[in-house]
Amino acid sequence: MNHTLGHMQEVADGVLVYVQPDGGWCLSNAGVLVSGGEAAVIDTAATERRARALRAEIVSLTGAVPRTVVNTHFHGDHSFGNFVFTPDAVIVAHEAARAEMAVAGLGLQGLWPGVDWGNVALALPTLTFRDQMTLHVGELTAELIHPGPAHTTTDTVVWVPDRSVLFVGDIVMNGATPFCLMGSVAGSLRTIEHLRSYGARTVVTGHGPVGGPEIFDAGEAYLRWLQQLAVDGVRAGLSPLQMARMTDLGEFAGLLDSERLVGNLHRAYAEENGRAPGVALDVAEIFAEMVEFHGSLPACHA
Numbered sequence: 001m002n003h004t005l006g007h008m009q010e011v012a013d014g015v016l017v018y019v020q021p022d023g024g025w026c027l028s029n030a031g032v033l034v035s036g037g038e039a040a041v042i043d044t045a046a047t048e049r050r051a052r053a054l055r056a057e058i059v060s061l062t063g064a065v066p067r068t069v070v071n072t073h074f075h076g077d078h079s080f081g082n083f084v085f086t087p088d089a090v091i092v093a094h095e096a097a098r099a100e101m102a103v104a105g106l107g108l109q110g111l112w113p114g115v116d117w118g119n120v121a122l123a124l125p126t127l128t129f130r131d132q133m134t135l136h137v138g139e140l141t142a143e144l145i146h147p148g149p150a151h152t153t154t155d156t157v158v159w160v161p162d163r164s165v166l167f168v169g170d171i172v173m174n175g176a177t178p179f180c181l182m183g184s185v186a187g188s189l190r191t192i193e194h195l196r197s198y199g200a201r202t203v204v205t206g207h208g209p210v211g212g213p214e215i216f217d218a219g220e221a222y223l224r225w226l227q228q229l230a231v232d233g234v235r236a237g238l239s240p241l242q243m244a245r246m247t248d249l250g251e252f253a254g255l256l257d258s259e260r261l262v263g264n265l266h267r268a269y270a271e272e273n274g275r276a277p278g279v280a281l282d283v284a285e286i287f288a289e290m291v292e293f294h295g296s297l298p299a300c301h302a
Contacts, residue, residue, distance in 0.1 A: 005053045006030070006045075008061060011202045011210055012163035014140050016061070018054055020045070023176050023207035024256045026077040026112070026302035031158065031167050031204055032058055032066075036138025039064035041089070042158055042167050043072055043206070044081030046108075046302040048118025051081025068092060068135060070144060071125060072169025072206060073152045074100035076108035077302065082123035092135070093125035094146045097154035101125070111287065112300040147171070147194060149187035149278035151180065151206075159198055166200035172219035174208030176256040180223075181263035181286060184277035185230075189223050192216050207256075222252055226261075230268035240265035241289045259294040262286065 006020040006029070016032040023029075031042030039062055045051045058066060071079045071093040079101060082091050093101075101124055109117050135142045135158075143159040151170040158167040170179065171191055180188055196216055203215045233243035244262045252258070266286050270279060291297055 005050060006057075008032075008057050009210065011204070012160070012165050014138075015160055015163050015165045015202075016058075017204050017210050018057065019209060020050070022256065023173065023205075023209070025298055025300040026108075026115070028077045028170075028206050029204060029208075030054055032062070033135075033137040033140050033142060033160065034062045034064060035140040037064055038138040039066040040068035040070065040135060040137045040142070041066045041085060042070045043078040043169070044069060044085060046077035046080050047116060048081070048084065048120055049116065050302065051084040054081065055084050068137070070135070070156065070158060071097055071101075072156050072158070072167065073097055073154045074104060075152070075170070076104070076106065078169070078206065079123075080106070080108070080117070080120045083121040086123050090127050091123060091125040092127045092129070092133075092144065094154050094156050095128040095130055097152075097156070098125040098128050100152070100154050112297070112302070115300055115302050117302075147187075147191040149184035150191040151178075151188065152182045153184075153278040155183070155191075157195065159200070161198075164199070164201040165204065166195065166198055166202070167204045168195060168206070170206035171195070172203075172205055172215050174205045174211050174215050174218075175254075176207045177252070177258055177260040177264075178219055178222050178226075179257075179260045179263060180267045181260075181281065181283060182278075183267070184271065185223055185226055185264070185268045186271055187277045189220060192220050192223075222255075225252070226264050226268050227272075230265060230272040233265065234269060234272050240269055241293060244293055257298060259290040259298055262290045262293045
């Protein structure tokens, strides 16, 4: 795979998606809403170089300087590029995303010190919401909705009803292994069921190609399989790492970043043992187990 910069594709009138192949670690997608000379951006890429390329592409294609940025969650691969869009843009996110972003800082960079992150400056959301809010971009209307714990406890989905396009962040991914370590397996399943009810024709995931509602089927299948692994592993007295090592990935073997199974099992075990959805786990320690499972640091081509 040639890990080039992204490419822009129009998925509906005034709705664009910037897809960064191949959708692996830190190669996240962005969305653009354009109408009446106004533009809004959904997520901002991981590195300075990628964020500046995204902004340049938007201005070149639309002639509009984005006035709003929406972060789907706090992870740096979706928010480190915020600073490239300020001070022109207001940054919008769920209130918990702002709080988590402030705590996390630029810590993600420490996981992959070999990546050329550039001179990233943390730019926190300046406008936050609790449950939902409406964003108007020219004549386009987008609903920002917080679904509860799913990929993280800070997620926002963006629904553009007049175009039947749904941006789901990392709640589901297309061709990449789901990742619930900082969220909830059960919450992800509840959220997927709710997202289906929108009847979206186009589903834009945080990683991987644009698709349709079939993406929900694939994500749901993995998460239900994961829950059963947790039941079996807890019953057998195996640690999440031990369980991951003896698991045949089967139909999920082709998904990118399979080492996420270890982190996902830690979350699934916590829920199987009665812990609350989204309760904090030791992410650094669990990431180290993921590296051990993988045999080396997973590749990040950001």
